Amino acid sequence: MYSPPVDLSFKNLSNVAGALAELPRSLLRPLTTNSKGKYLSCSLRLSNNSLTDLVGLQYTINHFFAQPSKLGWLDLSFNKIVCIEPVLCELKELRVLYLHGNSIWNLSEVDKLRELQHLHTITLHGNLIETSKGYRNYVISVLPQLKTMDFSGVTRDERVMADIWRSHGPNRSAPSTMWL
8 A cells, every 4th residue: 555646736627526537647656556446555646736625535535546545645735725624534544634835714724624633744834824823833732643734843842832722722811922
């Protein structure tokens, strides 16, 4: 299952279902398939398209992958995604999620990813939420299992701040420095 990613990036897709008519990009290491022609990979790249939502994502994953429930790495960077859709939480084995360079504007969208217990790497920079006060602290507090955020390791100090944030919450009295 350590085959290269199924790469459907730069396909000018406006919706996820459009990927069904495409062949994955050729890579240095060839993709391997099972007897049914499904890819033996646990990674999907849908970056650099024009996706605005993720309608049809589960169907597309089932179409391409021999073991769709094992998807562990998903690259949705550089699209036009505005919100984090519940379909992402159906990917229970997801460990790495790239969402940088999209149009996510509401910081609370990150809350939807709490269910992804194995998620250890996320990218969200290049979205409007990045300009929100306390952006990094907030994301780390919502996803305490993160090891890497925006290609930068989560530090011990950030974990301490996230613990404080979780115990006080956004509407309770807490030191204002927590937001910085």
